[in-house]
Amino acid sequence: MNLLTRLNKVTAKTLFHTESLGSYFEPLIQRVKPAWRAHWFRAQVLSVKPLRDDVLQLELAPQKSWPQAKAGQHVLLTVELNGRLMTRPFSISSSPEQHHAQYPKTRVIRLTIKHNADGAFTSGLSRHITAGCYVNLSAPQGDFVLGESVVDLPETPLWFVAAGSGITPFMAMLHQLALSIKRSVLQSSSPIQLIYFAKAGEHLYVDELTALAQQIPQLSVKMLVRKNGDSLAAALQECPAASQVLICGPGKFKQDVDCQLDAINHPPQHRQAEYFQAPVLPQTDNGHQHIQLTQRGKQTQLILATNDTLLNGLELQGISANFGCRIGVCHQCQCVKKTGVVRNLRTGELSQQGEQLIQLCISQAVSPLELEL
Amino acid sequence: MNKNINFELLANELDDLKRQTLSEVGATDAAYIRKVIVWQRALEWGGRVLLMLGFIHPLCWVVGVLSLASAKILDNMEIGHNVLHGQYDWMNDPHINSRQFDWDIACDGKSWQRIHNYEHHTYTNVIGKDRDFGYGLLRLSNDFAWRVKNLWQFITYVNLSMLFQWGVSYHELAAERVFMGKKKQDRSSKVDASELKRRFFSKGGKQLIKDYLLFPLLAGPLFLWVICGNLIANLIRNLWTSTIIFCGHFTTDVHTFSQAECENETQGQWYYRQALGSSNILGGKLFHIFTGHLSFQIEHHLFPDLPSSRYQQVAPQVVAIFARHGIAYHTGPFLRQYSQVVKRILRYSLP
Ligand code: FES
Numbered sequence: 001m002n003l004l005t006r007l008n009k010v011t012a013k014t015l016f017h018t019e020s021l022g023s024y025f026e027p028l029i030q031r032v033k034p035a036w037r038a039h040w041f042r043a044q045v046l047s048v049k050p051l052r053d054d055v056l057q058l059e060l061a062p063q064k065s066w067p068q069a070k071a072g073q074h075v076l077l078t079v080e081l082n083g084r085l086m087t088r089p090f091s092i093s094s095s096p097e098q099h100h101a102q103y104p105k106t107r108v109i110r111l112t113i114k115h116n117a118d119g120a121f122t123s124g125l126s127r128h129i130t131a132g133c134y135v136n137l138s139a140p141q142g143d144f145v146l147g148e149s150v151v152d153l154p155e156t157p158l159w160f161v162a163a164g165s166g167i168t169p170f171m172a173m174l175h176q177l178a179l180s181i182k183r184s185v186l187q188s189s190s191p192i193q194l195i196y197f198a199k200a201g202e203h204l205y206v207d208e209l210t211a212l213a214q215q216i217p218q219l220s221v222k223m224l225v226r227k228n229g230d231s232l233a234a235a236l237q238e239c240p241a242a243s244q245v246l247i248c249g250p251g252k253f254k255q256d257v258d259c260q261l262d263a264i265n266h267p268p269q270h271r272q273a274e275y276f277q278a279p280v281l282p283q284t285d286n287g288h289q290h291i292q293l294t295q296r297g298k299q300t301q302l303i304l305a306t307n308d309t310l311l312n313g314l315e316l317q318g319i320s321a322n323f324g325c326r327i328g329v330c331h332q333c334q335c336v337k338k339t340g341v342v343r344n345l346r347t348g349e350l351s352q353q354g355e356q357l358i359q360l361c362i363s364q365a366v367s368p369l370e371l372e373l
Numbered sequence: 374m375n376k377n378i379n380f381e382l383l384a385n386e387l388d389d390l391k392r393q394t395l396s397e398v399g400a401t402d403a404a405y406i407r408k409v410i411v412w413q414r415a416l417e418w419g420g421r422v423l424l425m426l427g428f429i430h431p432l433c434w435v436v437g438v439l440s441l442a443s444a445k446i447l448d449n450m451e452i453g454h455n456v457l458h459g460q461y462d463w464m465n466d467p468h469i470n471s472r473q474f475d476w477d478i479a480c481d482g483k484s485w486q487r488i489h490n491y492e493h494h495t496y497t498n499v500i501g502k503d504r505d506f507g508y509g510l511l512r513l514s515n516d517f518a519w520r521v522k523n524l525w526q527f528i529t530y531v532n533l534s535m536l537f538q539w540g541v542s543y544h545e546l547a548a549e550r551v552f553m554g555k556k557k558q559d560r561s562s563k564v565d566a567s568e569l570k571r572r573f574f575s576k577g578g579k580q581l582i583k584d585y586l587l588f589p590l591l592a593g594p595l596f597l598w599v600i601c602g603n604l605i606a607n608l609i610r611n612l613w614t615s616t617i618i619f620c621g622h623f624t625t626d627v628h629t630f631s632q633a634e635c636e637n638e639t640q641g642q643w644y645y646r647q648a649l650g651s652s653n654i655l656g657g658k659l660f661h662i663f664t665g666h667l668s669f670q671i672e673h674h675l676f677p678d679l680p681s682s683r684y685q686q687v688a689p690q691v692v693a694i695f696a697r698h699g700i701a702y703h704t705g706p707f708l709r710q711y712s713q714v715v716k717r718i719l720r721y722s723l724p
Contacts, residue, residue, distance in 0.1 A: 014579050015587070017475035017482075023468050027411040028418075039467070083403030085465040324491030327643070329677055331459035331471050332491050347392050357462045357470060 040078065040136035041066040046108065047131050051204060054115035055165065056126060057093075061106040062137055068096050069109065069140030071176035072169040072246075072274075076138035077111065081124035085136075087354060088121050091168035091248075091274075092140070093205075095175035112204065114165040120352050144274040146173050147244065156244050158192045161236070161257050163249030167196055167204055169274065170248065178215040192219045195235045197249070200225045236260045247273040289365040293319065294338075294372045304365060309345065311360035321360055321373055328362035335360055340369035378698050380641025386694045387644050391676050394683050403464050405682040409451050409662070410469075417444035424602040425592045438602045442609035443663070448477045449538075449614055450665025455681040457482055458490060462678075478610075480542035481576040484569070488545045494677050498622070498650035499630045505622070506629065508533065508540060509547060512721045514629045519724040526722045527715075534615035535608060539577070546573055613663075616711065617654070621670030624652045624713040626703050647674035648695065652703035653688075654710050661685060671702065 008021050018024040022038030035042045043060040051057050058077075069075070069092050078087040094110035115122045129135065160170045177192070196203060203223045213219050224230035236257070239245065245266065247257045254275045261271065291302040293314075304313035311333055314321050324332030328346050334357055342351045342363040350366060351358065423437030453476030455461065462470045475482040488504060496502035500516040507513045511530055512523045522529075533540050546569050564572075584603040592599040628649040635646065651670040654660075661668050661684075669684035672691055679687070695702045705713075 015583050017477070018468065019473070025414070026468065027407060028414045031411065080400075080403070082399035083401070084399070084463055087465075324487065325495035327495070327640075329494050330486070330491035331462070331678065332486065334459065334462070334472060336472075346388070347395060356465060357459075357472065359459075 035063070035134045037136055041139065042134050043109075043137050045129055045131055045133050045135060046106075048126065048129055050126070051112070052202070054122075055204060056113045056115075056122060058111045058113060058125075058129070060109050060111065060135065060137070062109060066137060067139050068107075069172075070145040071095050071172040072145040073140040073142045073172075074144075074169070075109075075111075075140055078136035078138075079125065079129060081121070081128050086121050086124070086352065091172070093168040093171040095172050095179060097176070097179055112165060112168045112171070121354070142274070144169060144246070144248070144272055146176065146246075147272070155190050156242060157190045157240055159236075159239055159243050159245040160192070160194045160196075161245060161247045161249075162195070163197045163253040164199075164202075165204065166247075166249035166253070166274075167198075168248075170194065170196075170246070171205055171208070173246075174209075174212045174216065174219070177219075178212055181216055189218050192216060193239075193243075194219065194221045195224065196222065197224045197226060197230070197232075197235075197253070200227060232256055232260050233263075237264065239264065239266055241266050241270075243270065245271045247271065249275060251275040290368040291365065292368075292370045294370075295319070306365050308364070309361055310342070310358075310363050310365060310369075310371075313365075314360065319373075323361055326361045328359055331359060333360040334358070336372040338370035338372060341366040342369065378641075378645060378700065380639055380645065382641075383644055383694070383698050383700075384639065384641035386697075387675060387691075388640070390687060390690050390694070391679060394676075394679060394687055398463065398680055398683065402461075402680045402682045403466075406452070406456075406461050406464075406469060406680070409447060413444050413447040413452060416440045416447065420444055420602075420606070421588060421599075424599050425595050427598045427602075428595065434598060434602060438605050438609075441602065441606040442613075445477060445606055445610040446613055446663055449610060450617070450667065451662050451681060452476070452665075453478070453482075454665045454667070457486055459678045460680045475576075477580070478538040478541065479577040479580045480538060480544070481572045484545045484564075484572060485541065487564070490677070494674070496635070497647055497674060498628065499632055499635050499646075501632055504544065508544065510540075511718060513623055513717055514721065516629050516631075519721075523722045527718055530718050534612050534619075537611035537615040538580075538607070540615075542573060542577055545569060616714075617664045617667050619714045620654050620707070620710040621651055621667050623717050624703060624705075624710050625717065626701065627652055644675055645700065647671070648700050648702070650674060652705075652710065655704055655706050658685075660707075671704075 009019070012018045012021045012024055016024040020038060022029075026036070026038045029036045035044065041063055043062040043066070046059040046061055047057075049057045049059075072091070074089050074091045076087050076089050078085055080086075090111045090113055092109050093112045094108065113122055113125065160173070162170055174194070194209070196209075198204070206223070209221050209223075213221050222235060224235060226232075239261065241264075243266070245257075245261065247254050249257075254273045257273075258268075258271070262268075287306050288303050289306045291304050291310075291313075293300045293302060300319070302314075302317050302319075304310065304317070308316070311321060311323055311326065321335065322332055324330035326333075337351065337356050337358045339353060339355070341353060342358055343349070343366050344351065344359075345362045345364060351363075417440075420437045420439075420441030420443075423433045423440060425437075427434030427437070453474070456469055456474045457471050457476070459471040462472075464470070467473065471486070493503050493505040498506055500506065500514075507517070510533060511526050512519065584607060585600055588603060589596045589599040626649075628646075630646055630650075635642075638646070648671060651674045653671050654664065654668040656664075656668055666681040666684045667673060669688055672679075672684040672687055673681075675691065676687070692702050
């Protein structure tokens with residue numbers, strides 16, 4: 001931390017009990033610059049477009065200071081939906097240098113957002129977010145990126161293996177490759193293979209992929225449907241052991257791909273993968289639930305009875321959480337739920353999937369949970 | 374406790390009201406608290422600047438003091454008190470939640486959460502458990518034996534009001550008798566004495582440095598103007614908060630409860646106790662905002678984590694529910710409520 005940030009922090013803590021001067025003055029600054037927010041990058045929404053019933057595409061213009069993303073990285077998107085800030089990670093599906101015809105001067109990023117079981121976020125997006133409004137972005141993160149290998153080892157064949165909305169990071173990478181070819185940075189002619197599984201009629205960006213295949217001569221695209229008899233085994237059969245394989249899709253899909261690749265002796269160190277469902281802890285039957293607990297940086301795995309409150313459950317396991325009234329009044333037992341769904345016993349309401357403050361004494365686990373005490 | 378009340382029905386009706394209201398909470402409530410924060414910041418900085426312009430015209434200074442005092446009141450009441458209750462936690466906003474928030478008064482927010490959110494709101498007016506009842510200094514009911522020091526307790530009360538933020542801050546410490554080492558047998562604390570002491574001095578110290586050293590020093594030659602201004606602004610805030618809080622709890626009809634009465638309490642009985650332990654103050658919209666909606670003390674005690682911006686809305690329904698169950702709903706204009714408080718303090722200063 002440099003001196004200035006330190007000074008900012010200490011002053012803000014001592015004088016205003018806030019994290020930084022920025023967060024203290026934020027409400028005032030926003031009067032003048034409505035887009036401004038402390039500790040977040042801001043991006044203006046250029047368009048919100050449904051690609052399909054359950055897939056939404058956002059085009060965003062991030063503020064200048066937002067660090068350029070590498071193709072394949074994701075961002076945490078935070079939006080205010082009905083007064084509540086909600087955050088979800090999304091892969092960027094446009095290349096870092098991509099410009100859009102409509103907005104030639106602005107750097108634009110594109111996010112492809114699929115409805116999932118927890119529809120609150122996506123349905124909220126389509127209802128509350130319109131062109132012109134502002135959303136919050138994290139810095140780009142993740143190392144699921146086109147390795148230096150593409151540049152250093154032009155002889156390595158590339159295999160992209162996607163399922164469903166797992167296509168998003170590959171769209172960014174392919175656009176990136178197309179640009180490099182146009183600028184003659186990439187001369188390699190080693191083959192690039194895209195294997196893309198989806199349900200019949202649900203492949204995304206079909207036209208764009210066709211266009212890309214024309215711009216990248218060595219690219220061949222296979223759009224497959226498992227129900228129609230296309231199998232992973234057949235699709236991966238030809239994959240050379242020397243190729244770099246990038247996999248993106250649900251966790252289960254990643255496992256299947258790994259299995260197939262192992263079977264044809266493709267070395268695991270030549271694989272990169274990203275699965276968008278956070279590794280979900282298994283659901284146990286007979287009324288128990290897995291909990292992953294972080295306490296002062298230390299992680300513990302627990303199994304708690306679901307008909308008990310979290311506070312009681314934790315105490316039975318010998319974990320002492322802070323508490324006061326035990327009837328939901330005082331908020332002493334507040335803790336951060338990172339992922340998972342809890343039921344509020346006072347209101348009967350189910351929580352959202354994502355990060356949220358919950359009261360242990362009146363919450364029950366409905367799904368596996370990640371908690372931070 | 375009144376045995377003729379159908380506590381189960383009462384609990385259901387109030388629970389329903391809470392659930393119904395919570396389901397409406399959303400963007401307007403978030404916008405509301407954000408707006409209050411903007412006003413707080415604007416009044417604070419407008420005030421601090423005006424204090425330094427006192428040399429142009431003394432009126433600037435006077436307006437500055439009032440502006441700073443209003444900012445401190447907003448920070449303490451409508452923002453601090455309510456945010457620390459967790460009323461705005463649902464917003465998921467890193468700056469507006471009960472875990473991180475701290476306010477511009479001498480009392481450490483965490484300590485206040487333990488004493489106020491937990492003890493006071495759980496054991497409202499239960500003698501021996503709710504330390505807010507008389508703050509350990511005043512005799513406000515026959516539940517306590519009379520002592521000679523109660524003779525001049527009106528003066529104690531005035532002092533407490535003037536130094537209210539320090540009273541609040543000392544509250545947790547004092548009850549633990551940290552400094553004297555006279556720990557009460559039945560009091561267990563989650564925080565050990567040395568930690569309590571450290572918190573007390575560090576938060577209090579920061580507040581002192583800010584108002585009585587740093588900002589005056591920044592004013593250079595106007596050091597004294599600023600120091601006096603800050604002192605008066607703090608004094609106004611202290612008197613205001615103390616008065617509002619006393620009016621919410623120590624009017625004539627407010628009940629106290631014994632520990633035995635509250636054993637194995639049901640949800641309905643708990644609601645009933647909250648209802649009889651508090652009283653409201655009538656007033657206009659701005660008045661309610663400056664009291665942090667503690668002018669709706671009854672609603673606040675029934676639903677301590679409902680966003681304050683909703684208390685005005687639920688009040689008529691609470692009145693209706695109370696009327697159906699024959700529960701008294703204590704409210705009145707400010708002066709009437711306040712005179713009742715004064716009478717109570719004076720009445721119990723005699724045996
Ligand atoms: S212990 Fe008081 S709200 Fe949970």
